[in-house]
Amino acid sequence: MALSAQQIPRWFNSFKLNSLITAVQLRNHFQRQTLLHRLSAQPQVSSDNCFLQWGFKTYRTSSKWNNSSQFTKSSGQEINSAQSTMLPSMNEQSQKIPDFDSELFLEDLDDVPPLSPLQPISEQDAVRIIADPPLPPDSFTLRDYVDHSETLQKLVLLGVDLSKIEKHPEAANLLLRLDFEKDINQVLLFLKDLGLEDSQLGAFLTKNYAIFSEDLENLKTRVAYLQSKNFSKSDITQMVRKAPFLLSFSVERLDNRLGFFQKELELNVKKTRDLVVRLPRLLTGSLEPVKENMKVYRLELGFKRNEIQHMITKIPKMLTANKRKLTETFDFVHNVMNIPHHIIVRFPQVFNARLFKVKERHLFLAYLGRAQYDPAKANYISLDKLVSVPDEIFCEEIAKASVQVFEKFLKTL
Numbered sequence: 096m097a098l099s100a101q102q103i104p105r106w107f108n109s110f111k112l113n114s115l116i117t118a119v120q121l122r123n124h125f126q127r128q129t130l131l132h133r134l135s136a137q138p139q140v141s142s143d144n145c146f147l148q149w150g151f152k153t154y155r156t157s158s159k160w161n162n163s164s165q166f167t168k169s170s171g172q173e174i175n176s177a178q179s180t181m182l183p184s185m186n187e188q189s190q191k192i193p194d195f196d197s198e199l200f201l202e203d204l205d206d207v208p209p210l211s212p213l214q215p216i217s218e219q220d221a222v223r224i225i226a227d228p229p230l231p232p233d234s235f236t237l238r239d240y241v242d243h244s245e246t247l248q249k250l251v252l253l254g255v256d257l258s259k260i261e262k263h264p265e266a267a268n269l270l271l272r273l274d275f276e277k278d279i280n281q282v283l284l285f286l287k288d289l290g291l292e293d294s295q296l297g298a299f300l301t302k303n304y305a306i307f308s309e310d311l312e313n314l315k316t317r318v319a320y321l322q323s324k325n326f327s328k329s330d331i332t333q334m335v336r337k338a339p340f341l342l343s344f345s346v347e348r349l350d351n352r353l354g355f356f357q358k359e360l361e362l363n364v365k366k367t368r369d370l371v372v373r374l375p376r377l378l379t380g381s382l383e384p385v386k387e388n389m390k391v392y393r394l395e396l397g398f399k400r401n402e403i404q405h406m407i408t409k410i411p412k413m414l415t416a417n418k419r420k421l422t423e424t425f426d427f428v429h430n431v432m433n434i435p436h437h438i439i440v441r442f443p444q445v446f447n448a449r450l451f452k453v454k455e456r457h458l459f460l461a462y463l464g465r466a467q468y469d470p471a472k473a474n475y476i477s478l479d480k481l482v483s484v485p486d487e488i489f490c491e492e493i494a495k496a497s498v499q500v501f502e503k504f505l506k507t508l
Contacts, residue, residue, distance in 0.1 A: 246275040254297020290332030303339035334375035352378045374411035406443035442478035
């Protein structure tokens with residue numbers, strides 16, 4: 096039987112009142128409010144071009160229900176009339192609701208959504224709420240995020256210096272997005288299998304934090320390549336420790352670098368391998384200083400190719416040394432101390448020494464009359480001892496003078 100246009104509002108008011116009563120009963124029984132889709136009963140009322148569809152919904156205490164008692168008194172007769180003549184009463188509908196004490200129904204409530212944040216709660220419930228600390232706003236330092244990030248906390252325990260990493264915003268953002276168990280732990284296990292000690296991980300990761308963005312299989316492939324070139328496990332461990340970015344370079348680049356040094360320096364395979372093990376940053380740094388220094392040794396300083404090979408295999412740092420320091424050291428040793436090329440080749444560590452110390456000791460020996468660097472003559476003093484021993488041994492064994500006399504001489508310079 097169709098509802099008239101005047102009867103629909105009166106029926107709808109009756110429906111809201113009865114639904115409210117039913118919802119309150121449910122809330123008192125379970126002490127929680129939920130959307131009971133499974134219990135929905137959906138009678139429909141049709142009128143020419145429209146229909147009214149409804150089901151059980153959660154009704155919460157709000158201001159729109161504050162005047163429900165007045166509404167009930169003023170409209171009681173109209174509601175009863177509408178229920179009795181037009182639709183089945185809510186009493187009849189409630190008879191169809193299943194027994195709420197049944198075990199099946201209680202199991203269904205496990206999937207009930209949580210309470211609304213707008214739902215009023217008691218004071219006792221309020222004090223039990225433990226809120227997570229808020230994340231800091233945009234910050235220029237990772238220190239503000241350490242308390243909120245398990246990943247950062249564990250990296251700090253490993254010895255990673257976050258103050259250096261945060262200078263690179265892209266690196267800081269990378270660490271904040273990483274999950275320690277999924278993204279970092281596997282890399283740490285790989286590095287430990289490679290031979291790095293726990294005490295070395297912090298310094299390594301501080302320099303090469305980008306290793307966390309590398310694919311683990313690519314890292315293993317690069318290690319396998321070095322092993323195929325007869326680098327031992329201890330060699331690879333030493334190289335990775337001294338040059339943390341080594342594993343971030345592709346196999347093609349590593350192969351090109353090894354080929355360059357073998358060809359440019361005319362070294363055999365074994366000497367090339369020993370060279371990069373002692374100075375692995377040759378594989379990761381720029382090649383321009385190397386090319387420039389090779390020209391300096393040949394064209395400006397006058398060393399022969401075989402002499403250059405001998406010096407760099409003994410002191411690999413000569414390949415990357417500062418050009419100005421090289422030329423100034425050679426000029427003083429060769430032109431002031433009158434030491435020929437073949438003796439300098441025997442003691443290339445003079446290029447590693449600080450020039451002011453070489454000058455001070457030579458001038459002191461010249462003052463004492465003991466500046467004699469020719470191995471064919473008496474009282475010969477080698478370049479090695481001149482630059483490598485501490486002041487006490489230099490004064491006692493080489494200069495044959497006291498440290499006080501040496502210090503007094505230095506004040507006159």
